[in-house]
Amino acid sequence: MDKQIFDEMIATRRHLHTIPEEGWTEFQTTYIVAQRLQQLGYTDIRLGTQVINPKCVLGRHEKTVQAAIERAEDSGVPHEFIEKIEGYTGCVAVLNTGRPGPVTAFRFDMDCNPVEETDDPDHAPNRLGFRSTHHGLMHACGHDAHTALGLAVARWIMENKDQLKGTFKLVFQPAEEGVRGAVAIVGSGILDDVDIIIGSHCGGKVKLSEVGLVHKGVLASTKFDIYYKGTPSHAGNNPHKGHSALLAASATAMMIVGIPRHGDGASRVAVGRLVAGEGRNVTPVNAYMQTEVRGETAEINEYLCEKIEHIVKGNAEAYEVEGRIEKVGEATTIIECPDVLNDLKEIAQSLPEVTKVVDLCSPAGSEDFTMMLRHVVQRGGVGGMFRWGCNHHGHHRADFDLQDTQSMPIGFEVFTRYAQKVNGI
Known part of the structure; x- marks a missing residue:
């Protein structure tokens, strides 16, 4: 992995960890994502109600949203930006290479958990100075790393666009916790032309230096x-x-x-x-x-x-x-697309940092990426989900961490090598 991309990815993850925002309130995060995508050269950046259908929104509370808007503006997010997105978070960057090829979407979620971060001095965010500054909120499920990983992948795609074909859609999703956000993104129509969609998540039952392929076990909820x-x-x-x-x-x-x-x-x-x-x-x-x-x-x-x-x-x-x-x-439940999972498996097995590739089939949690995957498959596309491992005491806990310098590069390599495989010239 390129050192400049690596350093930026880790720095971004740690900054996002300090400003956790729960579902439908990710105004600072959405602004950071949009600004960075623009700096990278993306010209087709869709925000707020351009990628969120308000009629399909679930579990959004207006008082919480308004309080988050005030906090975001106090932290430097321009009022004009809030007006532009019409009070709804979420961002999708689209890059058309100009060469025929598949429309490939990568999903990265952005929201945090209503958890107060531990004061344990051995906890990495405390030890290294990037603990949450928002009382009662914490990235206790790794979505800060997911977002930073997405921006790193976006940078790689832009820097390598001359060797790629087709179109990429980078989906930065709000409100995954409580499985609330995906339905509204699907309802916007932004995924209607997608041929392939890939999502990932850190941890779960997958340990550091491992990659898990999600075959079954994601529960409808x-x-x-x-x-x-x-x-x-x-x-x-x-x-x-x-x-x-x-x-x-x-x-x-x-x-x-x-x-x-x-x-x-x-x-x-x-x-x-x-x-x-x-x-x-x-x-x-x-x-x-x-x-x-x-x-x-x-x-x-x-x-x-x-x-x-x-x-x-x-x-x-x-x-x-x-x-x-x-x-x-x-x-909903996961749809298994064997060809996609086989490609992800080959990529993971080729990485020297990966010690084990595991097949995930037993009942576990729920994930609203399934709503996006179902939509793409129903329209003739394919997709899949993988986990890049980390060592943790349990998700949604005050002491959750994911060894970012070791775990995140594996997720980055799987995404970028998959992009090369299906959209490479």
């Missing part, structure tokens, strides 16, 4: 926000006049975790958050829940969704409260 609204009353004087949103939500939580697991494959349910009530002696009027389901197949996932919908409706009636359920995230 749906994320729900559930709202209950009851009737207030004095808990001492008039308890019979109140209807408790808290009790309806509590019953819902217990019933969700009690949903029978499906016999045809892996199924997962989770209640991650429940906030309810106004005071000690007031019948709780409001309750808010964050839940999710996952299934090894789309059918299993749909089975779980239907169960939750029935539970919410039933408890609203039983506790005499209003109940509302909102879908705020969606992903």
Whole structure:
């Protein structure tokens, strides 16, 4: 790997680590990406509502977005840029080489997690001076590295464009956490002409110096926000006049975790958050829940969704409260394209830094890249996903790290060598 590209990639990753932004609030990150792409010579850079269909957006909260806009502007992001993107994050750079060839898309996600970074002095960002400066937010899943890797790949493509054919689309995606962003990118039409799409992720079960090829195991998933609204009353004087949103939500939580697991494959349910009530002696009027389901197949996932919908409706009636359920995230299962995975395998095996190439097939997490892949395949294209390994204590933890100087170059080499293989002259 070219030393200048390497040094810039690591510096970019560490800078992005200091300014983590959660889904749909990546204004500083999107600005940094767009500015760097422009400096590299990309003239077709599409932003905000050019690559995000607002009608397809899931799980975007206006108050959180507005607070992030204020923070971004205070940090130097021009107001004109915010107006240009119309309040929506995301960026796609398009490079047409002028020579016939495939339209190849590479996906890189940008958002962080609502995690407070550890104070452990041995944690690399603390030891080396690039810990998060945003309270309660951290790149605890490596998307800072994904974005920096994407910019490094963009630089390589631009510097080698005379040896390449076809068109490249470099997709810098918001809101992967909670599987919220891909649906809106697909809805914009930016991927309609794509022939090949490749995505990657650091870590998971793949260790440092390893590459994992994703064959199966990515679970379909749906994320729900559930709202209950009851009737207030004095808990001492008039308890019979109140209807408790808290009790309806509590019953819902217990019933969700009690949903029978499906016999045809892996199924997962989770209640991650429940906030309810106004005071000690007031019948709780409001309750808010964050839940999710996952299934090894789309059918299993749909089975779980239907169960939750029935539970919410039933408890609203039983506790005499209003109940509302909102879908705020969606992903599907991975589609296996053997030829693409074989190409990625050959590339990974050719890298001297890679000690092992593993096939990933067992049930794991979810990934909204699957929505992009499904869209491309349905239109006659192909795609695939790989993991470049790192050693970690677990994703979404306060002490997550990925040994950037060792792990990221492997991801870079897989992307750029794949570009050479399918778009090389």
